[in-house]
Amino acid sequence: MYDFDTILNRRGTNSEKWNVAPGELPMWVADMDFRTAPEIIDAVTRKADSGVYGYTSVPPEFAKAIASWWYKRHAWEVDPAWVSYALGVVPAISSLIRTFTKSSGNVLVQTPVYNMFFNCIRNSGRKAVTNDLVYENGEFRIDWEDLEAKLADPKTSLFILCNPQNPTGQVWSREDLARMGQLAAANDVVVIADEIHCDLTTPGIRYIPFASIDETCANNAITLVSPTKAFNIPGLQTSAVIASNEDLRGQARQSLRRDDLNEPNAFAIEAAIAAFTKSQRWLDELRVYIHRNKEQLTDFLARNLPQLYVVPSQATYLPWVDFSAIVDDTTELTEFIRKETGLFINPGALYGDNGKAFVRINVACPSAVLQDGLYRLRTGIDAWVARAEETKREGAPEDASEGQAQQDTLLSVRGGRDERKPHIL
Numbered sequence: 001m002y003d004f005d006t007i008l009n010r011r012g013t014n015s016e017k018w019n020v021a022p023g024e025l026p027m028w029v030a031d032m033d034f035r036t037a038p039e040i041i042d043a044v045t046r047k048a049d050s051g052v053y054g055y056t057s058v059p060p061e062f063a064k065a066i067a068s069w070w071y072k073r074h075a076w077e078v079d080p081a082w083v084s085y086a087l088g089v090v091p092a093i094s095s096l097i098r099t100f101t102k103s104s105g106n107v108l109v110q111t112p113v114y115n116m117f118f119n120c121i122r123n124s125g126r127k128a129v130t131n132d133l134v135y136e137n138g139e140f141r142i143d144w145e146d147l148e149a150k151l152a153d154p155k156t157s158l159f160i161l162c163n164p165q166n167p168t169g170q171v172w173s174r175e176d177l178a179r180m181g182q183l184a185a186a187n188d189v190v191v192i193a194d195e196i197h198c199d200l201t202t203p204g205i206r207y208i209p210f211a212s213i214d215e216t217c218a219n220n221a222i223t224l225v226s227p228t229k230a231f232n233i234p235g236l237q238t239s240a241v242i243a244s245n246e247d248l249r250g251q252a253r254q255s256l257r258r259d260d261l262n263e264p265n266a267f268a269i270e271a272a273i274a275a276f277t278k279s280q281r282w283l284d285e286l287r288v289y290i291h292r293n294k295e296q297l298t299d300f301l302a303r304n305l306p307q308l309y310v311v312p313s314q315a316t317y318l319p320w321v322d323f324s325a326i327v328d329d330t331t332e333l334t335e336f337i338r339k340e341t342g343l344f345i346n347p348g349a350l351y352g353d354n355g356k357a358f359v360r361i362n363v364a365c366p367s368a369v370l371q372d373g374l375y376r377l378r379t380g381i382d383a384w385v386a387r388a389e390e391t392k393r394e395g396a397p398e399d400a401s402e403g404q405a406q407q408d409t410l411l412s413v414r415g416g417r418d419e420r421k422p423h424i425l
């Protein structure tokens with residue numbers, strides 16, 4: 001049994017996530033509040049103890065570890081020769097955008113989606129074109145007509161697919177992936193499949209690598225993977241670019257070299273190999289823990305804030321919560337919650353216009369910390385509702401009874417509210 005319950009003090013450790021004011025609780029950036037797998041800690045410690053941190057090359061064991069992991073865990077036969085090291089998924093995406101699109105060309109993404117895609121596209125002087133996922137019956141689905149039209153635009157030469165999708169947590173089905181692959185290939189649009197979240201599926205759920213679907217997908221795909229998300233080592237900066245198509249692979253490699261993204265730091269390789277060859281048991285226990293945390297959040301909201309709806313997800317530790325019963329845009333509300341309670345969560349607008357009424361909450365933390373976050377969330381929303389009611393009463397006193405009824409609805413509970421608890425951090 002691995003320990004995911006111990007509360008780590010990450011303040012004052014140069015943690016980007018925890019670079020917050022005293023008393024604040026960050027549940028934003030995708031970084032987990034757990035120590036990584038002991039096998040990775042051993043590998044990094046051994047390297048640290050050597051005292052030698054020179055320029056580092058990438059041994060064949062790196063690609064072999066990745067190929068073996070994807071074959072065993074995800075039934076995709078990867079030839080180690082298809083694998084190249086890259087400093088990170090985001091820098092690799094930026095580099096590939098510059099290589100596979102013309103300046104001022106279009107890059108297609110499906111929103112709501114990981115916000116850094118927009119930065120990579122804009123900072124490279126390209127235009128982000130969005131195929132907005134359709135939110136219907138509490139789930140997101142693809143608008144195929146729109147996707148086809150946007151892929152057919154001659155200015156679009158690249159499609160960044162997020163599989164599984166961050167922030168909706170969707171694991172794309174074989175049918176969806178095959179259809180997306182066919183449409184992209186038919187329109188000569190190269191697909192970058194960002195599969196960084198693929199090892200964080202709900203226990204029992206398998207993701208399907210885009211490039212493993214069929215020849216059409218394989219020939220047209222550049223897949224980006226990494227041990228950093230699943231094993232919580234993003235500060236070690238290591239990822240891999242996989243392409244079976246020789247031409248795409250050659251261009252991708254040249255791109256990584258041109259942008260100096262092909263040399264690892266002294267710890268990256270040892271950590272990645274330890275992750276993919278020795279840390280599967282740790283990962284499987286982590287997935288169970290995350291699943292329980294997601295259930296903890298869902299149960300808490302059902303009892304205490306039933307007007308919030310958790311979009312069903314099969315992957316990631318980043319529940320995507322529908323706040324539309326309270327606000328149309330969560331930007332101001334999340335700022336308010338932070339000011340009132342210290343809870344720092346991501347407003348959905350970051351991920352595209354159709355994410356505005358949502359909030360992304362990072363639940364990859366000890367269960368007790370999550371509980372603290374949930375109490376803060378309830379406190380913040382209660383205060384927001386109370387303030388809204390006050391403003392309404394001041395503005396239109398005759399509406400007071402209607403306002404009270406609305407607040408009663410908002411605070412209504414299934415099975416009774418949880419007892420109010422003090423913050424633990």
Ligand SMILES: Cc1ncc(COP(=O)(O)O)c(C=O)c1O
Pocket residue numbers: 030087088089090091114162166194196197226228234238239
């Ligand atoms: C979809 C997606 N891609 C890439 C990254 C970051 O990758 P890297 O740290 O390797 O640049 C994240 C981080 O959350 C992500 O969610």
